[in-house]
Amino acid sequence: MNKLLAAAMSLVAAMGGLVSDVLPSPGNDEITCDATDEAIYGSPEQVEADPGVVLACAASDFPEIVTDIPITAWKVRYASTDVHGTRVPVSGLVAVPEAEWRGEGPRPVVAFNPGTVGLGTQCAYSKQMAGNYTDAYERYQLAAALEAGYAVAATDGVGYLDGQVHSYMVGDNSGRALLDVARAATSLPAAGLAESAQVGLWGYSEGGQAALWATQLAGSYAGELDIVGAAAGGVPGDLRLVAGELNGGDFAGFAGAALVGFHVTYPEMPFDELLNDTGREAVAALEGSCLIDTIFDFRGARIEDFNTDGLGPAELFELTGPDGVSWGEIADRQKLGVGIGTPGSGAEHEIAFPTFQYRGKTEQIIPVETEEATMRAYCAAGVPTRWRDDIEGDHLGAARAVIPDVLDWFADRLAGEPEPGDCG
Template sequence: MRIRGRGRRVGVALIAAVLALAALNGCSQALRGEEDVLGRPYIGAFYDDPPAGSGAPGTVVRQQIATGAPDGSTAWRILFRSTDLRGRPVLNSGMLVVPDGPAPAGGRTIVSWAHPTTGSAEKCAPSRSVDPYVWMEGLPELLQQGYAVVATDYTGMGVPGPDSYLIGETEGRNVLDAARAARGLLGAAASDRLLLWGHSQGGQAALFAAQLQPDYAPELDLRAVAVAAPATDLAALLRADIGDVSGVSIGSYAFSAYAQVYGAALDSILTPAAIAALPVMNDFCLITQNSALHRIAQPLVGRFVTGDPGVIEPWSDLLAANTPGAVPLPVPALVAQGLVDKLVRPSATAAFVAHEKQLGVDVTYDAVPGATHGTIADKALPAVLAFFSAHDG
């Protein structure tokens, strides 16, 4: 499936449909068919035997021309160095897509894309799909504006590494190191100018990347950050969603990641049945294995957690530590939110926007009537492109 014209719209529609259905109890034959279309794996040796050892964050250690790139562009699968929240070296996989033809004077501005939840297992990495471009929302339009677009899979996805699901600082470092990797691979064809763009989990990742950039990647000239339905107040997000199958699915990824990374005891928040189900659930990818994931998650609705993770320690502190907004964003931000989103609630996003404005951040809030969690990135894209153009001068 090529992402061009009508084909690209079909891909976006498939993702939007499955994301919307992911919030519902049960599944259908149509959903399983869409999972099959989106879940075809990349077949090749690129991810085999990834190199060990450390290196400067952003260093590209393996690259491969990827087939099926959007018309008028060239794409690579890449492996590159990054670090986790404690500064330990990790390896990341991802994609880089660049318009064909000569770069403008001074090089192309880089857009580092942060993807929404696709799972937490290695196989759930967007770049491991046979058609990785369909996961990069707004890719053709960004290419048409001359940007180089790079996307990390996040640590622990694509290639082995510690879990990073909703671990804001690890994800943020990954997003910034992807931009460094793009600069390293493209050389003089890339500038130091950087724009950040993310959706849902990727919204959290992009916001953390913006917060971290002045200290972690000061050589990058960050101009702006745009996010769609970002995961902001994580305690409120889990509290709102844990009573349905989507919340149980997201919770299975998040609680596992926090237990692995921080050493938090799962039996302090999850029921025995939930703990027993976690290994199976975490091996399923959201969207591409949604129906299988929900078969395990549905019986756990109402019997997944033993209390409110926003109150019980250490979960309350961990969720707060991974909620963006502890420090002001250093650049202007565009925050888009669908007003009929049932996963990331409009009230939570509006509260985040108000908080950032209180900190003195230049925030544009784009509340989109009729947009769902699955459709908001596409519906907000015209505003995102205009916002990027205004701040990439």
């Protein structure tokens, strides 16, 4: 058994295993958290509410397998904005320790985006944490933040409502959804959080992409949030490079899922007409799969085998849609570190807080070149950035091993300690 497959199998062992055409858009102070699951996860409606407004909420179970400290949690449905500028509903989770916050100022909020959980609606992170898949490995990050006394606002991301497919790897969508779940948490009356609360952004792998997209969009999209820093690891910063490296390998399912995520976001682009019977079966399977099936059912899969012309990633990226835009150009729009700068620089994305970027010492899923290129782009733009490329473990192991470092880093940022970065 090769090392890549062994890594995936170690994850298995560690894991053990439309409500109406238009919903009313009450202000957050009018929300009572007694909604049904249908109101939280039902088919998407037309949204008129401002980004971050809570559309529905309900008390959520919180299994002791996540943490044994007393927690109060809510599943939420809230308003966000997608890559096309359309207001959309998104689901997520808000959790607050019952113990009094004893730090300075109001209780801080960690806005968290999980790594890949799969495209199926049953895989939504808030459902996992409510008991359906409580052995999910990312419970450790959630537990650590809560045990440090922080509130957690975790987004499921765009596309986990009934009848939807997750817009996997569309960074603009994920960044906005992450910022908006922080807004939702700090304005949810039941949570008792202050709108002035300091916020930390955190994510790994897909979540790392989301955390850095939220970092890049924060100034223009959510400037009222008091964000102290963003911690992002295992980041797939260049999707062209990642797709080519994953294709045909042990984690090829992630590349396939990204193609599906792009398709549901840009349905006008060539896709369905390219598929052969095997490809149609693969898309249907991916749309209903969680993480483990995405890994094992597509191990060694080649994109060339799923389309009628035998096109690989490079050839697919050259195909254009009706407006002349290519798939490659759309992928390039997701590339991190492009058009960034510090406040007053005039950059498209002005970043006013530091980042902590990291990867596992034996990273085997995301090409190291793209992780390092993203870090260098942030450094070149003058964004104070701490960099660690020596976290113990592979891609999956590092997500857990780095937790103490991330929490120490957040504690320093929340205390107002400067982060000079170590860009050299």
